[in-house]
Amino acid sequence: MSEHTPDVPVSDLPGPLRLRVAPSPTGDPHVGTAYMSLFNLAFVRQQGGRFLLRIEDTDRARFREDSEQQVFDTLRWLGLTWDEGPDVGGPCAPYRQSERLTSYQPYVERLLAAGHAYHCWCSTERLAAMREEQQRLKQPTGYDRMCLGRTEAERAQLPGFSPTPVVRMLVPDDVELQFDDLIRGRVSAPRPDDQVILKADGFPTYHLAVVVDDHEMGITHVVRGEEWISSTPKHVLLYRWLGLTPPAFAHMPLLRNTNKSKISKRKNPEARLTWFEEEGYLPEALVNFLGLLAYPPAQDAEGNDVELFTFEEFSQRFDWSQVNPVGPIFDLKKLDWLNGVHIRExxxxxxxxxxxxxxxxxxxxxxxxxxxxxxxxxxxxxxxxxxxxxxxxxxxxxxxxxVADDAVEVADDARAQLGENAAQVLDAATAALTEVPDEHEGVLGSEPTWRAEAIETALRTAVVEGLGIKPKLAFGPLRTAVSGRRVSPPLFESMEILGKGATLTRLATLRATL
CATH class of the missing domain: 1.10.8.70 (Glutamate-tRNA synthetase, class I, anticodon-binding domain 1)
Incomplete structure (x- = not known):
């Protein structure tokens, strides 16, 4: 156990399994946050564990104040709710990294004292020049350890000195580069360089903070995107140096466009999680869609894919071994189809x-x-x-x-498709509908007759049979008069809802313009 421990010992934290999602508030939440949350939460609910939301806000240069609330709002909109987090509290509070700065320093001191880390006084200009030279010579990029083994005074005598140091890991030559992944099995990662773990402003980098926070919050499974595979050896190394038990790792495949490129907020509006609510998607449809990404659908008794499911159904059958490690295509056409099906249900x-x-x-x-x-x-x-x-x-x-019945705005395309017989159709329809009684004209206590069936009968008799116009063409002028559109809800039912007086006024209004 470290010198700094959470108020509640890790072994006493609630839940047999503890998983988390940890977005950074640097703009509109990425759809990947929902994607990761879904798979985390499906496993947690299946196993009776706990789901945590942690805000990783140590990147102060890109921090956006409204972004955190957007994370709360969008995940709640999707029903992907958490058991512990900044807004609901919990035994591991605080759940914002910026409020946990005192947690990290003891770990840094231990690493420095054990020789697993060292101070680096290299300026940003010097590091940029170093990388540029490495690239020119086609050498592997990484820190060249100029500061290793030197005191501040010794380093100050050399070029590219900055008085405010960072702290770097001292990655050994024999660092273990393989680890077990719940999705991918045994994974090999590239050799890391001496990663910065504490920045000059006193904030930890992601690599230190994630290890400390996951330990102190008792995280048992770390589920994140495959872009973090290359960082996992650093994290495992930090766990080992600090005498901590690492969690299980599951690296999800990245969401990709149809051209196989990574989906990004800069190029893809649908990468913004707020976009889906703005565009009129149902949250259950989006959850259903995300559950089909990187995971096979269930099958019915005949072996057919069952592509419609609820979160609860997804959670019940969830198994890490079934996750496809190949990056799934984010197909909006499929989402549109799913959304339409969910709307109809x-x-x-x-x-x-x-x-x-x-x-x-x-x-x-x-x-x-x-x-x-x-x-x-x-x-x-x-x-x-x-x-x-x-x-x-x-x-x-x-x-x-x-809208007012005498102020229906007729769209240009609807007016353009009115045929030469539009006035004749409107006159015949008006005469026929005038004879259809409404509820105010019927016998007291009788059923009102201004209903879609009666309206349709009257119009077919007057226009289709009376004028000899094909049904496909007969009702276009009437649709335009009632809605102002070429495409509208069912005509006869619309007239029933509007009522007799409103319908006749709309027919007369269009007729007066012809």
Missing amino acids: LAPEDFAARILPFLQRAGVLGADPTLGELGRLKEVAALIQTRIAHLTEAAELVAPFY
Whole structure:
């Protein structure tokens, strides 16, 4: 055990298994954070362990204050919730590295005292020139140990001196470069150089902080991207030097574009985790999609792939040995398909509630809609639920139901497709629909007759049969009059929701422009 120990001994921390995700708040959260969280959490929930969220904010140059809250919000939106973390507390608090600075210094002192680390006073300019020369000579890049074995006074007599030193690991020549991986089996990594573990500003680098924090938080399994394979020998070395038990390692394959390049926030908007909510994806669809990346789907009794599943179903069958180490392709077309399927499976009330924020954002509804507006939304939502793949698509379909009947804005493409007989169609439809009684015209106590079936019968009789126009062409002008669009929710059901008076007003309004 180290000289600095957590308030709770590692052996007494809750949970037989303890896993963590540790994003850096340097901008919008990366979709990889959700990807890693899903696989961590699936294993944790299966095994009855604990899932921790730790914020690794030692990179102060790239730190963004709003990024941490975005991590909280997006992971909660996905339902990937944690048992311990900065916002919920826990026995290993604090869970932000910037609040744990006193934790790292004792470990650094031990490494220095044991000869496993040393001070380095080389300036950034000197290190840059050294790397440039190594590259010119096509030599392996890495620190040349100019400061090793020298005192500060001795080093100050040489070029490229900086008065504020860093601390470096002294990596031995016989460092073990192989380790066991839960996904990949026995893995070999390249030889590391003398990595900086404490920066000149007193902040630890990732390599020291991750080892100390994972130890003090009792982490039993470290699940991270394959880009960290090359760093694992350094971490195992630090564990051994400090007399600590290393965790099990699982290095997940990186998410890749269709051209096999690494998905990045700089080039790919979908790399931003906030993008998916903005674009109208359901959280359960995104979780489902991420669960299909690097992991085979379940199979039914006939041996067919079952690609739709919940987090709980994914967790129940999870096995590290089934993770495919080859980087999966991030196929947005597949996600769009999944999203559409999940949208169609929502209960109607749930679907209406899901599209409401998007309607408010688009100005279709206000911040405090009336009961009447919400009642109409429930009816309209039932018409469009099978017609959209993103929740963002709802606004255009729903908007015509919330405008004044004499102010429906007709889209250019909808007006352009009106045929020469549009006026004749509108006149015939108006005459036919005028004869269809609504609930206010029926006999007291009788069923109202302004229903989609009655509306369709009247219109087919008047327009299709009466005017001899094919059904495919007969109702285009009516659709344009009612919605202002070429593509709209089902016509007869839309007229039923709008009501007789509103429908006739809309037909008359378009007719007046022809």
